[in-house]
Amino acid sequence: MAFTEEEEGKLRAIIAIYDGQAPSLSDDVAARCPALFAAWDGNGHSYDDGERVSHEGVLYVCLQAHTSQPDWSPTAAPSLWAKVVDYASGGDDPSGIPEWVKPDNENPYPKGAVVRHNGKVWESLVDNNVWEPGAQGTETVWREISEV
Template identity: 40%
Template sequence: MYKIISAGKIVALCDAPRYVTRNPDTGALVEATAEEAIGVSVTGTLYNLNGGSGIPDAPEAVVSEVEGGEMVFIAISQADAVSTTSGIAFVAMAEAGTIDGVTAGEHADLFSPWAYPVNYTVGQIRRYTDGKLYKCLQAHTSQADWTPDTAVSLWVSISDPAEEWPEWSQPLGAHDAYSKGAKVSHNGKHWISDLDANVWEPGQYGWTEAPAEAQEE
């Protein structure tokens, strides 16, 4: 785990910082290794590294590893994570999968809104209409008509605690498969998953139709 510090504050916690440098031919910013980097990108915001000035008007940042004791302090509780780092740690932990989607949804205002055109990477979480959170399934550059609620191959809804029976969406793999006990709506009915890592369509295999009283909700 790495922390990215700017102006004396932690602006991000991540497993792998997204370093950038300039393409020598075009001058455009491109992803780079730590050794090549002149800057680092944090959810779309660019920072110069270690006193550099290769990115005009960008603030300075320092990247360093988080020690075990510090990580324990940051993650004592989800609530502490929110207050300790102004939500940055909470977002990082949610994107790393250590905070569940429903809990993340209770703090949806901490997540950046979906926008376009933006280069999104797998695992990033963004807020879309009505405060719902969506997790990125495939790296892509967003477009106006690829909104999270319609581009099901790119985004999956993770967060709405008020929606007990969200619409089923075809999983693309183990990373977005349904867990045992998951509840969904499909073809006008409610279903409960019978198994973990469930990628099957309700009504075909791996799901039990909910009791009649649940169908009326």
């Protein structure tokens, strides 16, 4: 598809706006559009704590400042990178409530996150929640909202 010069100009302007706004996007929005972020570069690129990159179609956040090397990709170096998880999206579920997925220590559920698990809907009562909803001893970190 060929664009007119005017259409190309508008497209460049839209891309510039999105590029400028990408760093300030919340995790739930940013996780849905990893293409707005630069691809991970393993060739001596200097990364800052909190910087986001796309890698293999997934958005990651840098956990500690470092200079990259080829074997420190986001999928290979969990001490350096954490997947940005969209806890607000329900994915393909029409209810809008995502299925609980066991998080890593780098991307726990925040307080207020709502998930489905074992036929029930749960709300996280604490930040940094890595526990399984409904498991013994988790009454103070998850609250059952309803049955699905």
